[in-house]
Amino acid sequence: MHAYRSHSCAELNKDNVGENVRLSGWVHRIRDHGGLLFIDLRDHYGITQVMADPDSPVFKDIEKVRSEWCIRIDGNVMARDESLVNDKLPTGEIEVFIRDIEVLGAANELPLMVFGDQEYPEDTRLKYRYLDLRREKMQDNMKLRSDVVSSMRKRMWDKGFREFQTPIITASSPEGARDFLVPSRLHPGKFYALPQAPQQFKQLIMVSGYDKYFQIAPCFRDEDPRADRSPTDFYQLDLEMSFVEQQDVFDTIQPVITGIFEEFGKGRKVDQTWEQISYRDAALWYGSDKPDLRNPIKMQVVSEHFKDSGFAIFAKLLEQEGTEVRAIPAPTGGGRKFCDRMNVFAQKEGLPGMGYIFWRKQSADSIAQERGITVKEVNALIKSGEIVLGDEAAGPLAKNIGPERTEAIRQQLGLGVGDAAFFLGGKPKAFESVAGKARQVIGDELGLTDTNRFAFAWIVDFPIYERDEETGKVDFEHNPFSMPQGGMAALDGDPEDVLGYQYDLACNGYELVSGAIRNHRPEIMFKAFEIAGYGKDEVEKRFGGMVNAFQYGAPPHGGCAAGVDRIVMLLADADNLRDVIMFPMNQRAEDVMMGAPNLPMNEQLRELSLRVVPQES
Template structure:
């Protein structure tokens, strides 16, 4: 007999009744039923009920075991009485009578329980992650993640891609976040960087003549944490192709992502039509570049209806350059109670409030109500209603100013309204491509121009597009949004040195600086670089969506906490004086 097990804790069935078997696992829970001890024995695969009574030669030893002890038992498989069968587990028809037991690993008092659905502070869960991971939900999440990655690999190979590995220690590169720097022992005073993404290397793979590349790539960014983003490292399905247009990338990626959500989406509807929405329209309609299209609300510009109106706040606002009034239509929100609740939500978020109009049955048909309606009159409210396609029982909320100042809030308010009114469809994955991103943005304080997205993207219109206003230049850049999250980002790359030097020049980098910082790529592009493009899909975020959670740490095996600390391994930690001396470094205390 094997030293530890003849079967897993999910294998035994009624066909095994009478057999002598050996099982190993953890004590999930212990129940004492009048001198008969029942133990739910758990391993990675499932649970088997084992029992022991005073007739067992090891009864006194079994009495001592506690939750999460790791044990090995030998015993005889017995059929459960028909009324005691548990149809919820594969081994529910049988139980094992214990005849021998060995304690493989004792457990002291547990800081968190594995059995049950108790909630624990995240700090506790991360400090004792090895216990947290024993819980059924976490086991399922990690298996899901593993299965998703395996499926991604299989699908990429099936469409002609090969996987190539790129370096983990490299040079610093501007990818939109801070680098993690690694000091060099052999070159004192110089530093490597952990790659924010394999960006330059995958482009160099295309220059090297490899037509299709992919990699399950670890990426490292020193970022401020959020619920949907890891503060240190993450994994992405990274890919690149030569001789492709933006649409070619879309046509290649969609079946892969679509297939993953079909395979692991638990029967939820997966949209087949992925609209392409410009960045400008996404900001106007949804207040974000990662819209949740399960929510049908589409915001609109209604400035003309308030220009010169009796509502002085909006009328005067519109006299300022660059201001707009936008409406959030709310189908079914036409009650004063709901409107007041949303107004209170706006105030809680730090705004003075939101203007609103709601429509109800009046003497002459549909009638507009609310303070705003009284100020602007029936003709304007009727024009607004018709533009927004609303009717009796509906409402609209209004925000004004320079779009940059209220767009983000408007997007959040749209989400809240959709949820509160039951407009946002559940059990559905809704995708859209967001395209036509601006290449550059202006710093409001300094007035300086910088890249707003990936600096290695090809500008739409090529070299000639860079002759005009940089803020009007669009890039061949694209994101894929799903249910309000960005799950993929990519671009058609800038493979021409003349365009690259000019593009970086507009952002304040002269040719010498570009050559210094990106020498490997610049040198390679002198030797026949092909047109190429690609993207990267965030594995952690995709699995988060498939697992039905909004916290990315629920689908990462050993994540950092919100302060980028590993509580389990006590990282980051202070280096020893010997380590610092070897690297030629000195830590300056912070005041």
């Protein structure tokens, strides 16, 4: 028999009854039933119930065993009584009577329990990550991650792509985030960088004539952490193709992503048709360039209804150039309590509040106030048929702008009795993000968001440039390496009108994929950078390797990268990337388990010709 096991803890069933077996694993749970000891023995594959009574030759040794000890047992497979069969376990029809036991690794008192669903502070989970990873949910998440990556590879190979590895140590090349720098021992005072992405290398692979490339690539960025972003490193499905247009990239990656979500989405609906939404429309309709389309609410501009209106705040605001008022429809939200809750939300976001209108059936009270008569008189008029109760708009805004304007807003938004609308005004960039959050809160609270669905949309037509309102200086707003739509001719007009062949894929409020058709023409690239104030020498200095390569017959090419961590996070129903990464950093970019970052030894610093300058307190 094997030294440690004849079967895994998920294999045994009633066909094995009567066999002598050997199992190894961790003590998941111990139950003492009046002299009968039951142990749920767990390994990576499952759980088997093993048991002993005082007749077992090693009963006294078994009594000493505690949770999470790693043990080996030998025993006889027995059928469970029919009333004790556990249908939830593959091994639920049997149990193993222990004849021998060996402690392979005893455990100290546990800082966190593996059995059960107790919540622990993040730093506790990360410091003892090897225990946290033993928990069922984490085991499932990591298996899911491995299976997703495997499926990605198979799907890319099936599409005719080959996997090539790009360097991990390279030159610093700012791409929107901070680099992690690596000092060079052989070249004192000089530094390598960990790649923020394989961007330049994968483009060089296209210049080298390989046509289709992919890689499950590690990327390194010194970023501030968020729930959906790692502060140090992450993985992406990176791909690039030659002789393609934007739609070719979409047609290549869509079946890969769709297939992954169908395979691992636990039966949830996966959108088959992916809408293409311009960046500016996404900002207008959803207040975000990564909209959650499970929420059907679409915001609209309603400025015309507030110009020269009785609501002075918006009326005066609209006299300023570049301002507008947007409405967030709230179907079924037509009640004062809900409107008050949304006002509280706005105040938490740093606003004084949100204007609102809600529509309801007229009441005798409101008619009495409007006509200056008593409710009793109104009721009499209703009874006589002289007054017919209709619909009315309520709320402070409705009183200020009057019935004609409120009715025009209702018609534009397609709302009715029982619905509401919320309003924000100003320069769009100043309030779009809050409007987007409000839209999401409204959709969630009113039950409008379809939580059993993966909703995808391509966000396209990103503006390449933006102009600083104070200085008038033009700089890049988005990827400077994407090909301008219209090529060189597009760069002769207003920079703010120049759009790039850049695109993101949004899913359920997250950016899953980002990519572009690349600017492979040196003369167009130099012109594009010149508009943003970067001379030819600066471009060659920063991106010399790629620019030089483009002088030797670069093909048109494009591609994208899909975030592996975010995809798995969505599939696992996790709220945080750290639940789908094996050994993540904490919120302060620290590895509390391994003690990183740490201080280097003096010998190491001398070898690298470095000295640490103490920070001023």
